[in-house]
Amino acid sequence: MQDDGENARFGMKDHFQLRFKAWRGFCVGVTGSIEQQGAFIMLVVEEVTKRYRMGDQEILALNRVSLTVDRAEMVAIVGASGSGKSTLMHILGCLDRPDSGRYVLNGRDVSRLLGDELARIRNREIGFVFQTFNLLPRMSALENVELPLLYAGHPAAKIEAAKALEQVGLASRMYHEPNQLSGGQRQRVAIARALVTNPSIILADEPTGNLDSKSSEEIMAVFQRLNREDGRTIIIVTHEQEIAAKCQRQIRIRDGQILS
Amino acid sequence: MLILTLIKVSLKSLWANKMRSFLATLGIIIGVGAVIAMLALGEGAKRQITQKVSSLGSNLMILRPGQKGSRGVQSSTYDNLKLEDAEAILHKVPEVLQLSPVIRGSAQVKYLNQNTRVPITGAAVTYFSIRNFALQHGRPFTDAETREQARLAVIGSQTADDLFKGRSPLGKVIKVNGLNFKIIGLLKVKGDEGWYNPDNQLIIPYTTAMKQLFGLDYLGGIDLQIKKGVDPEEVKKKITAVMRHQHRIPADMPLDFTLQSQAEVLETLNSITLALTLLLGGIASISLLVGGIGIMNIMLVTVTERTREIGIRKALGARNRDILRQFLFESTLISLIGGGIGVALGIGICYLIDSIFSFSTLIQPTYVAIAFSFSAAVGTFFGFYPALRAARQDPIEALRYE
Ligand SMILES: Nc1ncnc2c1ncn2[C@@H]1O[C@H](COP(=O)(O)OP(=O)(O)OP(=O)(O)O)[C@@H](O)[C@H]1O
Ligand SMILES: [Mg+2]
Numbered sequence: 001m002q003d004d005g006e007n008a009r010f011g012m013k014d015h016f017q018l019r020f021k022a023w024r025g026f027c028v029g030v031t032g033s034i035e036q037q038g039a040f041i042m043l044v045v046e047e048v049t050k051r052y053r054m055g056d057q058e059i060l061a062l063n064r065v066s067l068t069v070d071r072a073e074m075v076a077i078v079g080a081s082g083s084g085k086s087t088l089m090h091i092l093g094c095l096d097r098p099d100s101g102r103y104v105l106n107g108r109d110v111s112r113l114l115g116d117e118l119a120r121i122r123n124r125e126i127g128f129v130f131q132t133f134n135l136l137p138r139m140s141a142l143e144n145v146e147l148p149l150l151y152a153g154h155p156a157a158k159i160e161a162a163k164a165l166e167q168v169g170l171a172s173r174m175y176h177e178p179n180q181l182s183g184g185q186r187q188r189v190a191i192a193r194a195l196v197t198n199p200s201i202i203l204a205d206e207p208t209g210n211l212d213s214k215s216s217e218e219i220m221a222v223f224q225r226l227n228r229e230d231g232r233t234i235i236i237v238t239h240e241q242e243i244a245a246k247c248q249r250q251i252r253i254r255d256g257q258i259l260s
Numbered sequence: 261m262l263i264l265t266l267i268k269v270s271l272k273s274l275w276a277n278k279m280r281s282f283l284a285t286l287g288i289i290i291g292v293g294a295v296i297a298m299l300a301l302g303e304g305a306k307r308q309i310t311q312k313v314s315s316l317g318s319n320l321m322i323l324r325p326g327q328k329g330s331r332g333v334q335s336s337t338y339d340n341l342k343l344e345d346a347e348a349i350l351h352k353v354p355e356v357l358q359l360s361p362v363i364r365g366s367a368q369v370k371y372l373n374q375n376t377r378v379p380i381t382g383a384a385v386t387y388f389s390i391r392n393f394a395l396q397h398g399r400p401f402t403d404a405e406t407r408e409q410a411r412l413a414v415i416g417s418q419t420a421d422d423l424f425k426g427r428s429p430l431g432k433v434i435k436v437n438g439l440n441f442k443i444i445g446l447l448k449v450k451g452d453e454g455w456y457n458p459d460n461q462l463i464i465p466y467t468t469a470m471k472q473l474f475g476l477d478y479l480g481g482i483d484l485q486i487k488k489g490v491d492p493e494e495v496k497k498k499i500t501a502v503m504r505h506q507h508r509i510p511a512d513m514p515l516d517f518t519l520q521s522q523a524e525v526l527e528t529l530n531s532i533t534l535a536l537t538l539l540l541g542g543i544a545s546i547s548l549l550v551g552g553i554g555i556m557n558i559m560l561v562t563v564t565e566r567t568r569e570i571g572i573r574k575a576l577g578a579r580n581r582d583i584l585r586q587f588l589f590e591s592t593l594i595s596l597i598g599g600g601i602g603v604a605l606g607i608g609i610c611y612l613i614d615s616i617f618s619f620s621t622l623i624q625p626t627y628v629a630i631a632f633s634f635s636a637a638v639g640t641f642f643g644f645y646p647a648l649r650a651a652r653q654d655p656i657e658a659l660r661y662e
Contacts, residue, residue: 095575095655095659096655116579116581119574119578122575123578128576134571134659136569139272147573147576148577151573151579151582197577
């Protein structure tokens with residue numbers, strides 16, 4: 001019953017999206033580029049394919065995937081293990097490039113960019129949160145959060161980093177090193193690091209995968225607050241239905257293809 | 261990224277692997293230490309040789325009678341070097357500033373109950389300036405006194421100590437082979453020169469030495485001082501021509517004398533020390549090179565070990581060049597620290613050599629600077645390949661690395 005209601009809602013949304021796409025298609029026809037239609041749209045993925053070759057066996061990790069995410073949306077990507085969720089996230093996070101298809105982020109086609117340009121986009125426009133936290137050991141929480149700003153050449157990295165840690169409720173743990181923090185706290189440091197550059201979008205690949213339910217809820221609360229109060233665009237990959245339910249939209253993926 | 265952050269990060273990661281970092285720098289430490297010590301040894305030897313040779317006199321040339329029957333078992337020197345030869349050279353070769361006939365021998369010297377055998381040098385007054393002999397007290401004999409065959413002597417400091425036990429020798433009369441000689445001068449200490457000791461001798465007028473003491477009508481040699489700035493080779497040719505004429509030696513016959521310039525001696529000795537220095541320095545540089553390979557090895561391990569860190573940094577927006585810079589900086593820092601310790605080690609070795617072998621090494625600051633910067637260059641050079649490997653990691657694969 002509840003499920004039906006949700007489907008109905010997503011159905012509505014899909015309908016809206018289809019119309020929106022059509023409208024965008026029209027605009028592309030008029031202006032020659034969808035890059036100029038960026039007012040509401042955070043990112044557009046079109047017909048993206050990614051293959052992995054293992055010996056002479058080829059795995060189609062992503063099979064002509066298309067999706068659109070609006071600004072200030074909070075989206076969940078769900079699907080079975082091995083369905084291609086992480087592969088998609090890596091492409092969305094500019095950590096990897098698609099074999100074919102287009103990826104337009106923030107009005108700019110980034111699917112053909114090379115190393116340094118991608119690094120710049122990862123640095124300025126994307127905040128990535130990993131399942132395994134991926135904090136640098138032997139560096140304080142503050143130094144970890146500072147890192148993206150240092151690569152950006154930010155003049156007041158320390159101050160900004162401290163602010164970001166405050167936002168995730170870790171002002172009192174700034175000088176702790178990762179191994180002196182709990183799993184939930186580590187993930188909050190990672191979130192602070194993801195949002196410190198004020199990116200357009202935060203991508204989180206199973207951010208609660210290594211956490212107990214209480215910490216998971218805390219982390220989700222942080223994401224929800226960032227989405228509602230600051231209007232940040234957030235994409236979360238998850239296995240857990242409760243987590244997915246907290247997002248405005250769910251994208252289901254199976255065998256490298258988007259179901260809904 | 262800020263250089264300060266870079267330093268901090270590098271120092272931290274070096275400190276986290278203290279033992280490994282130390283082992284990595286060991287090669288550089290030994291290399292730099294060895295290079296500095298070897299060069300200091302060579303420079304010290306060079307300085308010592310230069311000092312010794314120039315204390316013999318500047319622009320010195322030494323003419324000695326040749327060996328008779330060069331192939332024979334017995335060889336004695338020719339006794340045909342005459343005073344007239346010296347005069348001819350002085351008149352016909354204007355590049356010769358001054359010269360002095362030299363008679364060498366030894367005699368029994370007595371003063372009160374002291375009795376010892378002392379080397380005797382018969383010479384002209386010019387000998388003192390040609391050979392750089394300065395007087396502590398008194399005066400040398402004059403030209404007039406030389407013509408009169410005066411029995412006057414200038415005494416070496418060590419001989420004076422032996423005979424007079426610290427009292428002033430001036431004005432004292434000593435017996436040399438039974439003849440009375442008055443001491444009118446005391447030489448300044450010059451220091452042992454290895455092949456002969458200038459502090460142990462009596463210098464007397466050559467006329468007195470020839471006619472009264474040894475009864476000779478030929479010379480033991482001629483010491484010449486040539487003018488500054490003239491080519492010693494040219495002067496040698498001219499003197500040789502004069503001597504051929506004097507001794508009537510046809511152009512195709514061998515000479516009956518030898519003529520050596522101090523510049524030549526210095527050059528030969530210096531080229532020997534230079535070759536030795538280069539050899540030793542070269543061997544030491546090889547260890548510096550081996551040290552570089554050690555750094556490369558450690559850096560490759562480090563890069564592999566920190567693959568995940570590289571992935572994280574790239575995910576956060578580090579460009580390839582940021583990663584390259586970080587690891588390059590680290591390897592340079594390792595070798596700089598190694599170079600610093602190596603400099604200290606090298607200086608330490610020099611002190612050790614000086615105190616154990618009573619030799620004085622000479623540490624040239626420029627060589628220290630060169631060895632130090634070379635070590636930094638070694639670190640940068642050998643760190644480049646590992647750093648490049650780090651920089652070229654694919655972010656996804658690096659993040660997946662366990
Ligand atoms: N580097 C790789 N080389 C070969 N195959 C790969 C590689 N990365 C992913 N794959 C394959 O691509 C497919 C999708 O992998 P992906 O990691 O995206 O799955 P996932 O949905 O994230 O799974 P999980 O929920 O377990 O994290 C899988 O079949 C996987 O085996
Ligand atoms: Mg995954």
